[in-house]
Amino acid sequence: MEDKNKSSRRKFLDNGLKLGIVSAIGGLGLSKITSKLNASNVDSSGEKMELMTTDGTLIQVDSSEVMEVTHAKEHDKKYNVREGNPNRKFVMVVDLAKCKNALKCQNACNKHHYITGENAWLKVYKMQEEKDTAPYWMPMMCMHCDQPACVTVCPVDATFKRKDGLVLIDNERCIGCRFCMAACPYSTRVFNWGEPGQEVTLNMDMTHHTPSPEHAGMPSIKGTVDKCDFCPHAIDNNELPHCVTSCPNGVFYFGDKYEDTVTNGDETVRLSQLLEDKSGYRLMEGLGTSPSVYYLPPVDRLVDFEDGLKDFKEFESVEPVSPAEKPE
Amino acid sequence: MQTHKTIIRDLKPKKFGKRDTIWTISLIVIILIGLVAYIDQLITGQEVTNMRDYALWGIYISNFVFFVATSFVGTVTVAILRLTNNSWRTPLVRIAEIISVAAIIMAGITIMIDMARPDRLLNLFIHARLQSPITWDVVIIPTYIVISLLLLYFPLIPDFAILKTHFKKKEPKLSKFYGKLALNWTGSKAQKLLQEKSIRIIAIMIIPVGLLLQTIDAWLFSTTYRIGWDSTNFAPYFISGAFVAGVGALVTLIYIIRKAKRLENYITDYHFDKLGKLLALACLIYLYFNINEYVIPLFTAKKGELVHLETLFTGSYSILFWAVTIIGLIVPIIVLLFKKGRKPNTMFVIGLMVVIGSWWKRFVIVTPTLLHPFLPIQGVPESWRHYFPSLHEWLITFATLAMAFLIITVCVRYLPVIPIQRTIDEMEASEANNKNTES
Numbered sequence: 001m002e003d004k005n006k007s008s009r010r011k012f013l014d015n016g017l018k019l020g021i022v023s024a025i026g027g028l029g030l031s032k033i034t035s036k037l038n039a040s041n042v043d044s045s046g047e048k049m050e051l052m053t054t055d056g057t058l059i060q061v062d063s064s065e066v067m068e069v070t071h072a073k074e075h076d077k078k079y080n081v082r083e084g085n086p087n088r089k090f091v092m093v094v095d096l097a098k099c100k101n102a103l104k105c106q107n108a109c110n111k112h113h114y115i116t117g118e119n120a121w122l123k124v125y126k127m128q129e130e131k132d133t134a135p136y137w138m139p140m141m142c143m144h145c146d147q148p149a150c151v152t153v154c155p156v157d158a159t160f161k162r163k164d165g166l167v168l169i170d171n172e173r174c175i176g177c178r179f180c181m182a183a184c185p186y187s188t189r190v191f192n193w194g195e196p197g198q199e200v201t202l203n204m205d206m207t208h209h210t211p212s213p214e215h216a217g218m219p220s221i222k223g224t225v226d227k228c229d230f231c232p233h234a235i236d237n238n239e240l241p242h243c244v245t246s247c248p249n250g251v252f253y254f255g256d257k258y259e260d261t262v263t264n265g266d267e268t269v270r271l272s273q274l275l276e277d278k279s280g281y282r283l284m285e286g287l288g289t290s291p292s293v294y295y296l297p298p299v300d301r302l303v304d305f306e307d308g309l310k311d312f313k314e315f316e317s318v319e320p321v322s323p324a325e326k327p328e
Numbered sequence: 329m330q331t332h333k334t335i336i337r338d339l340k341p342k343k344f345g346k347r348d349t350i351w352t353i354s355l356i357v358i359i360l361i362g363l364v365a366y367i368d369q370l371i372t373g374q375e376v377t378n379m380r381d382y383a384l385w386g387i388y389i390s391n392f393v394f395f396v397a398t399s400f401v402g403t404v405t406v407a408i409l410r411l412t413n414n415s416w417r418t419p420l421v422r423i424a425e426i427i428s429v430a431a432i433i434m435a436g437i438t439i440m441i442d443m444a445r446p447d448r449l450l451n452l453f454i455h456a457r458l459q460s461p462i463t464w465d466v467v468i469i470p471t472y473i474v475i476s477l478l479l480l481y482f483p484l485i486p487d488f489a490i491l492k493t494h495f496k497k498k499e500p501k502l503s504k505f506y507g508k509l510a511l512n513w514t515g516s517k518a519q520k521l522l523q524e525k526s527i528r529i530i531a532i533m534i535i536p537v538g539l540l541l542q543t544i545d546a547w548l549f550s551t552t553y554r555i556g557w558d559s560t561n562f563a564p565y566f567i568s569g570a571f572v573a574g575v576g577a578l579v580t581l582i583y584i585i586r587k588a589k590r591l592e593n594y595i596t597d598y599h600f601d602k603l604g605k606l607l608a609l610a611c612l613i614y615l616y617f618n619i620n621e622y623v624i625p626l627f628t629a630k631k632g633e634l635v636h637l638e639t640l641f642t643g644s645y646s647i648l649f650w651a652v653t654i655i656g657l658i659v660p661i662i663v664l665l666f667k668k669g670r671k672p673n674t675m676f677v678i679g680l681m682v683v684i685g686s687w688w689k690r691f692v693i694v695t696p697t698l699l700h701p702f703l704p705i706q707g708v709p710e711s712w713r714h715y716f717p718s719l720h721e722w723l724i725t726f727a728t729l730a731m732a733f734l735i736i737t738v739c740v741r742y743l744p745v746i747p748i749q750r751t752i753d754e755m756e757a758s759e760a761n762n763k764n765t766e767s
Binding site: 118119120123124149152154158177179181183186187192222224284287314 | 372373374375377379380381382384385442443444445448449451452454455456457459460461462463466548551552553554698701702703704705706707708709710712
C-alpha cells in the first residue's frame, strides 16, 4: 500500500512539473506574439527610452514598446460647459503702471457683451490710498476667484466655478435673489433690474440664439445677474478677451497659469517671472478668495495727476445708445 | 355653571361690528393696491424699486427680517412660559400663537416678493444646494409654519368642542365648522392626556426650531464678507432682537384686541405688568448685544469698519440709527422699570414704539452696509449711492403688513382669542383652592 502511494505521488509531481514548464513556455510565446502584433516597430532593439508618466515621474522603457496612439476624439465631444476646458487655468494680469484710463477696454466689453444697463461689467476705478499719494487708474473685472464667495451662497447652482478657473452664470437658472451680489467683496456683479432691451436699443435679433454661460450678455435676461465672463467664446476661437485686444497701452495680459504664460497681444511673458519681477499682487488677498486676476503695482505715479482724466466720467460707464446711432 | 356660561359668552368669537368691517375692508383695499403694484413689478421688472446694483437689497428684505423676528413671539411666550409654568400666560398665549402664525406666513411670502424671478421658484428644490443659507431658509420657514400652526391648533381643540355645542341652535353652519375642527373631542381623560402630551412635545420642539429660524436669518447676512454683517455676534443679536420685536407686537395687539373685544376682565393690569417685565428683560438683553455689535468694535475697527460705524453714529444714517436705538430700546427700558410704566395705556405706547423701532432697526441693519462696499462706488448714476424705497416698494410692503393684520383679524373673528376651556379649568381650580383654604 505504502509503495503504491509513493509512486502515485511521484507521478503526480512529475506530471505537474511538465505541465508547468509547457504552460510557461506557451505563455511566453503567446505574449511575444501579441507584443509583436501590437508594436509597429518590431525590432526589440534593447535600446531604452526615458519617458515621463502623467504624474510626473521618469521611467525607462524599451524603445520597441513605445508606440504612437491616436488622439481619442471622444474627449471633445463630452465637453461640459460646467467643467470647462480640461487642463487649463485662465488668469489675467493687469499692469496698473500702464493704465491711462483710455476706457477702450470698457467700450469693447460693453460692445461685445451688448450691455444696455447703466453699470458696465468692466470698470476703471480712480484709486487713491492716501491724500499725499498720487492717484492711479485700476481696471476692475470679475476676479474669477478660486474660492468664490458668490458660488458658495448661490442657492440653485446658477453661478458655478469651472475647472479651467472661470466663474460663470447660467442665466436660465438664476432666480434673482442677488445673494451672490451681496457676497461678492469686489462688487463686480450687475443685475438686470428691468428688461435689458437689447433687441430694441442694439437692434439685435435674439430669436435664433440659445443663451449660454460661455457668452454672457448674449442675451441678457431680465431679473438675473450678469458679470465679466473672461470671454470663453473668444478663448474657444483662440482669441484673447476683448478688453485685452482693445487696450492701446497693453495693460491686460491673459493666459494660462498651468502653461505659466500670459500675453497682452504684443509680448508674451512668463507669468511667474512677471509677477516676481514687478511684485504682482491680488486684490484683498486677506479675504482668502484667491482671485485669478493679478495686479502689477502702479509705479511711476505722478502727484499732479492728469493722465486719463479727460476720460473720467463720474456717472456714466455705459454710453446710452441714441436711436440715430443704431446699427442698421 | 352660571360662571361657565358667562365665560363662554364673553370669550366666544363675535360677529363684526361696523368698526371691524371698516377695518377689514380697508385692509383688503391696501392689499389689493399692493397686489397691483406687485403685478406691475412682475411685468416691468424690479426696475420699479429703488434698489440698484449697490443697494441690492431693500425694504423687502428688511421687512422679511422683521416678520421672521416677530414670529419668534410664539416660541418665547408660548413655549418658554409654558415650560417654566408661568400661569399668567393663559389669556395671552392664543394671541401670541396667532401673531406667530401670521408673521411667519408673511415672512415666507415677503421673501418671494424680493425674488426677481418668482417663476423659477421650483429651482430652489430642483437645483437646491445645501451650502447656501437660502436653502436653509427654504427648509426652516415651512417647518416653523407647520409647528406654529400645530401649536395654535392643539390647544384650540377643546374650545372648538365648546363652541360646537354653543352655536348648535343659533348658527348650525358655524357649529358644524367648529365640530369638524374639534375632531370628536369629548374631554375624556384619555383625550386630555393625549392633548397635553402633544402640546408639550410641540412646545419643546418649537424652541430649537425658533432659535434656528432666527439664527439662519442672521446667517443670511453674516455668511458674506460685508462690513457690518460679517459678525460672529449676529445670531444672538438677531435672536434677542426677535425677542424684543415679538413681545412688542404682542403687547400692542393685546391692548387693541382687549379694547375691541372688551376683555378687560380677563386681560388685567396684572397681565400687562407681567408682560412689561418680560419686555424689559427682552430690551435689556437686546441692549447687551447692541453694545457688543456697535460699541466694542469701535476699539479695534479697521478702516472700512470705522467708516461704517461713523455713518451710523454721526453720518447719513445717524438720525435713523439713534431714533431706533433711543425710541425702540432705551426709552422702553427706562419706562418699563417703573410700575406706573407697566400700566396698559403706557404699555400700548411703548409697544408701538418698540414695534416701529424694530421695523426700522432692520432697515438700518440691511441698507447702510450695502452702501459701503470694499471698493468705492464709481461709474454709476448718483442716485445709486443712496437708497430710499420707491412708491412700489412702500405699497407692496404695506400690503404685506396689511395681510398679516388680515390673518390676525380673521383668526380673532373665528377663534376664541382667550382659551375658554383653560380659563374655566383655572377658575374651577382656584375656586376649589379657596374652598379648601376656607374649610
